[in-house]
Amino acid sequence: MDGLFYIVSGPSGAGKSTLIKSALDKIIGFSFSVSYTTREKRPGEIDGKDYFFIDKNTFFKMKEDGEFLEWAEVHGNYYATSKKFIEEKLKESRGLVLDVDVQGALNIKKIYKNAIYIFILPPSNEDLEKRLRKRGTESQDSLEIRLKDAEWEISHMKDFDYVIVNQEVEESTNQLISVLVAEQLKRERFDDKTPFFFKKQL
Ligand SMILES: Nc1ncnc2c1ncn2[C@@H]1O[C@H](COP(=O)(O)OP(=O)(O)OP(=O)(O)O)[C@@H](O)[C@H]1O
Numbered sequence: 378m379d380g381l382f383y384i385v386s387g388p389s390g391a392g393k394s395t396l397i398k399s400a401l402d403k404i405i406g407f408s409f410s411v412s413y414t415t416r417e418k419r420p421g422e423i424d425g426k427d428y429f430f431i432d433k434n435t436f437f438k439m440k441e442d443g444e445f446l447e448w449a450e451v452h453g454n455y456y457a458t459s460k461k462f463i464e465e466k467l468k469e470s471r472g473l474v475l476d477v478d479v480q481g482a483l484n485i486k487k488i489y490k491n492a493i494y495i496f497i498l499p500p501s502n503e504d505l506e507k508r509l510r511k512r513g514t515e516s517q518d519s520l521e522i523r524l525k526d527a528e529w530e531i532s533h534m535k536d537f538d539y540v541i542v543n544q545e546v547e548e549s550t551n552q553l554i555s556v557l558v559a560e561q562l563k564r565e566r567f568d569d570k571t572p573f574f575f576k577k578q579l
C-alpha cells in the first residue's frame with residue numbers, strides 16, 4: 378500500500394495546493410487525500426473537498442481513537458491525515474497524493490519508505506512572501522510564522538526524492554505530472570493495468 382503514496386510538501390505559499398489541483402485535474406487515476414484541520418475555513422474553501430474542518434476537541438478525540446495516519450501542529454493549527462479516508466480512496470485510485478508540511482512528510486517517511494517524496498520550492502524567499510501576501514489569507518502574525526517556518530522546511534529539501542522549483546504554474550504542473558506518471562508506470566510495469574493517464578491532450 379505504501380508504494381502508492383505521493384507526498385507533496387514544502388513551505389507555506391510555495392504552491393503545493395495550486396500544483397496538486399492543476400495536476401490532478403489533467404490526469405486520471407490519482408486522488409487527493411483530504412486532511413482534517415482545526416484551522417478556520419478560508420473564503421471559497423469547501424468542507425470535505427479542501428479539508429474536513431473540525432474543532433480541537435473533535436481533533437483530539439479522533440487522535441486518541443487512533444483515526445490518524447499522522448498528525449502535526451503546523452503554523453499554530455492542527456492537521457492530520459485520516460486512515461479511513463486514504464484506505465477508501467486507495468480502493469478506487471492508482472495513487473494517492475498527500476499535501477503535508479515538512480515535519481509531517483518526514484514522519485511519514487519513517488513508516489512509508491517506498492512512498493515518493495516531492496518538495497515544492499519557491500523561486501526565492503521574496504517570491505514566497507509575495508505569494509503569501511497576495512493570497513491574502515494570513516494575518517501579519519500568521520504570515521511571519523509561516524515565513525519563519527519556511528527556513529527550517531527548506532533546510533530539509535535534501536530529504537526528498539524530487540524538488541520542483543515552482544516558477545511558472547504550467548511548467549511546474551507538467552513536472553509534477555511527469556513524476557506521478559513515471560513513478561506509477563515504474564510500479565505498474567508488471568501489472569495488467571492499462572497504462573492510460575491523461576484526461577485530455579496536454
Ligand atoms: N508559479 C506561481 N507563480 C505565481 N503565483 C503562484 C504560483 N504558484 C502558486 N501561486 C500562488 O501563490 C499562492 C500560494 O499558493 P498555494 O496556496 O498553492 O500554496 P501552498 O504551498 O499550498 O500553501 P499552504 O501550505 O499555505 O497551503 C496562491 O495565491 C497561488 O495562486
Ligand SMILES: Nc1nc2c(ncn2[C@@H]2O[C@H](COP(=O)(O)O)[C@@H](O)[C@H]2O)c(=O)[nH]1
Nearest residue numbers: 389412448449451456457458476477478481
Ligand atoms: N502534517 C500534515 N500537514 C498538513 C496536512 N494537511 C495540510 N498540511 C500542511 O499544513 C500547512 C498549512 O496549510 P494551510 O492550508 O493552512 O495553508 C501546509 O504546509 C500543508 O501542507 C496533514 O494532514 N498533515
